[in-house]
Amino acid sequence: MLNPDRVDLVRRRLGLTKIGFAQKLGIDRKVLHRFEIGVADLPRSALKTLCETSQYPEAFFSKDAFEYPNPTGVSFRSLRSLTAGARDAAIAAGALAFELDDWISERYTLPEHSLIQTDSRSPIESAAHLRAHWGIGERPIGNVINLLEARGVRVFSLVEETRHLDAYSMWRNDKPYIFLNTLKTTEHGRFDAAHELGHLVMHRHGGASHKSAEHEANTFASAFLMPAADLKAEVGWIRSFNDIIEKKRRWGVSAAALNYALHKIGRVGDWNYRSYYIELGKLGRGVEPNPLPPETSQIWTKILTDLWRQGIPLSGLATQLNIPERELSSLLFGIASAVRRQSDPISLRVV
Numbered sequence: 539m540l541n542p543d544r545v546d547l548v549r550r551r552l553g554l555t556k557i558g559f560a561q562k563l564g565i566d567r568k569v570l571h572r573f574e575i576g577v578a579d580l581p582r583s584a585l586k587t588l589c590e591t592s593q594y595p596e597a598f599f600s601k602d603a604f605e606y607p608n609p610t611g612v613s614f615r616s617l618r619s620l621t622a623g624a625r626d627a628a629i630a631a632g633a634l635a636f637e638l639d640d641w642i643s644e645r646y647t648l649p650e651h652s653l654i655q656t657d658s659r660s661p662i663e664s665a666a667h668l669r670a671h672w673g674i675g676e677r678p679i680g681n682v683i684n685l686l687e688a689r690g691v692r693v694f695s696l697v698e699e700t701r702h703l704d705a706y707s708m709w710r711n712d713k714p715y716i717f718l719n720t721l722k723t724t725e726h727g728r729f730d731a732a733h734e735l736g737h738l739v740m741h742r743h744g745g746a747s748h749k750s751a752e753h754e755a756n757t758f759a760s761a762f763l764m765p766a767a768d769l770k771a772e773v774g775w776i777r778s779f780n781d782i783i784e785k786k787r788r789w790g791v792s793a794a795a796l797n798y799a800l801h802k803i804g805r806v807g808d809w810n811y812r813s814y815y816i817e818l819g820k821l822g823r824g825v826e827p828n829p830l831p832p833e834t835s836q837i838w839t840k841i842l843t844d845l846w847r848q849g850i851p852l853s854g855l856a857t858q859l860n861i862p863e864r865e866l867s868s869l870l871f872g873i874a875s876a877v878r879r880q881s882d883p884i885s886l887r888v889v
């Protein structure tokens with residue numbers, strides 16, 4: 539017996555409307571509807587087409603109920619420009635991540651979260667409070683993903699081909715989750731991760747749907763990555779655009795984010811702020827000067843390496859979960875291929 543919810547999950551992963559999905563499967567929309575409400579099973583030929591186009595094995599569609607991320611707890615940076623299909627596809631990836639995370643949590647002990655709730659504080663106070671709680675003072679943050687993981691946040695990657703989707707986050711069973719679109723610059727990704735961290739600590743109870751939530755999360759991210767005291771101590775007066783490009787490396791932020799933060803604290807005047815902003819615009823969308831190398835997950839690397847040593851490569855994990863390897867790889871920063879490269883010489887030596 540097929541589970542209609544799982545068929546619908548894969549429809550969402552494919553980014554298709556119900557009508558488009560029925561067409562893809564070569565069936566009438568009414569036939570799909572009867573299957574969805576549990577009146578009739580999916581025609582055999584449609585199931586075959588579904589497995590072929592989606593690369594999901596048939597076993598996936600007969601598994602039990604699953605947990606679907608709650609969209610009200612999901613925040614997108616630019617929800618308005620995002621199409622419903624792209625949004626659904628990204629949220630559906632979260633449901634797969636939950637299954638993967640549960641499988642891993644049964645076998646490995648991952649750090650408990652040490653996030654606090656700062657609901658009544660301002661974003662800048664919240665960032666300072668969290669830094670103090672974590673004992674990181676005002677130091678720059680080397681690797682944001684690794685810091686979050688060490689503090690108990692589950693960080694998954696999204697490889698969604700829409701520039702409108704940056705990231706989303708949520709609480710689930712008292713566990714914080716962040717999903718990051720990795721088709722962005724490293725600086726952009728670090729800022730997004732800090733933005734979502736802001737939602738997790740400031741908006742857990744009140745929700746992130748109110749008008750000021752996005753602005754609050756951005757202010758939090760800026761203060762979290764670039765504490766004002768450290769900016770003031772490290773930066774005198776900025777004299778040229780090149781100063782910005784050189785200095786940004788310390789905090790691992792985009793030149794645009796540093797320009798904005800320095801303007802806020804008065805280290806860059808109004809006229810220069812605007813002219814640097816224009817200079818940056820000339821570089822083109824998604825182009826970051828003096829870029830940082832990519833960040834990746836340390837926890838998933840360790841776990842995938844350990845599983846590999848136990849004889850469970852990603853393809854084996856995919857078989858156990860009945861989820862295509864490509865989907866798992868997208869959620870796990872594409873780490874598996876790196877693990878394989880590193881592990882090959884070791885296994886050869888053993889032989």
Ligand SMILES: [Zn+2]
Pocket residue numbers: 613614615733737746751752755
């Ligand atoms: Zn947001």
